[in-house]
Amino acid sequence: MDLKAPHSMGTTIIGVTYNGGVVLGADSRTSTGMYIANRASDKITQLTDNVYICRSGSAANSQIVSDHVRYFLHQHTIQLGQPATVKVAANLVRLISYNNKNMLETGLIVGGWDKYEGGKIYAIPLGGTIIKQPFAIGGSGSGYLYGFFDQAWKEKMTKDEAEQLVVKAVSLAMARDGASGGVVRTVIINSDGVIGNFYPGDGLPLWHEELESHNSLLDILNASGPEPMNI
């Protein structure tokens, strides 16, 4: 077991706009090689009252970038005399990502609400590009979600529809991606403020061929299931 391997958040991160705000979602697995260093991490980090960021890739790099942007945004808010816009937050993130691309390895999704543009999502992948999208997915688990979103995404969803979509998507990715897992955390941001939700892993729906969790092995022994090696 290589405990000296850098902490990486394999991760599945998602940001989705809906009619009135945004919903951000993420899994909670932080791994050091094959060991899960933190099985309940919070990958959705606050930048300002109205803007949050989903972090993926190197845990250390993404934390440092978030810390720097939070610092600059705080000063900017004081200077401006009003909350910073999502666009400004995203731009500060991409300047750091782009100008230090040789040293950093982190994919980020910035999402939030401001009074001028409403709910907005900006994706800032590895190289430091910035792209505004109605929804964005990132992290190793996102590879399994492109087709899913092509079909399941629609414009002008309600808040509940959007959150259900996010939870379902993270849960699907967690089922297929070894580097994603644990619990699902969501953050909903709109004009009324911010609400964070928590969905424990054993409460998530089971997908094809996933086995139910049991509290005790004795339950499995007593159940009369199919004979092993039977097709």
Added chain:
Amino acid sequence: MSSIGTGYDLSVTTFSPDGRVFQIEYAAKAVDNSGTVIGIKCKDGIVMGVEKLIASKMMLPGSNRRIHSVHRHSGMAVAGLAADGRQIVARAKSEATNYESVYGEPIPVNELAGRVASYVHLCTLYWWLRPFGCGVILGGYDRDGPQLYMIEPSGISYRYFGAAIGKGKQAAKTEIEKLKLSEMTCREGVIEVAKIIYKVHDEAKDKAFELEMSWVCDESKRLHQKVPDELLEEAKAAARTALEEMDAD
């Protein structure tokens, strides 16, 4: 409130016993000697106008511009020493582009005004620099709507509905106060500004002048630009007619 500040007016780093910095007050006098500059905030944008006194018949019309664009969405009209004004405009342009490259959005007008004011004020703090001999009217249209600011040589900056600096500022302010700005569009505002500048121009003391006007409004798609030629001609014609009607009385 003018008095001689003998002995206390040699340096901008000296206060007089009654708490005044005379060098800054003298700098303001340089502004008062210049052609009138006005700015008004209408309901859909800003209009600025300059009474550009022509020193020589040999000067090409349209040269020596007194109104400059600082960024796509904002512009500055300068009164006082023209060379000093160029310096302030250059600084404002640099602040605006720098803000946009860091924050990814056009600089809010109140932020720009604050930075220009800080820069002007900076030059009143050191004995080896002299204060700027110019006042500036800054008009811009950002996501919070149209805004008008005036920055004086002391570095003071306030937000205005209507502002005037230069020779005819008292008369111009009186005229501006008569206007119902909140109900006026910029198209109407252009005519009114032209009328005011023609009215406050002193035919006896200063011979010829050129009217320079700019606007930033919904009609100009929130871009700061020279007032279109036909509208400018229309405004000049209306101003001359108004003047004749006054003289006829």
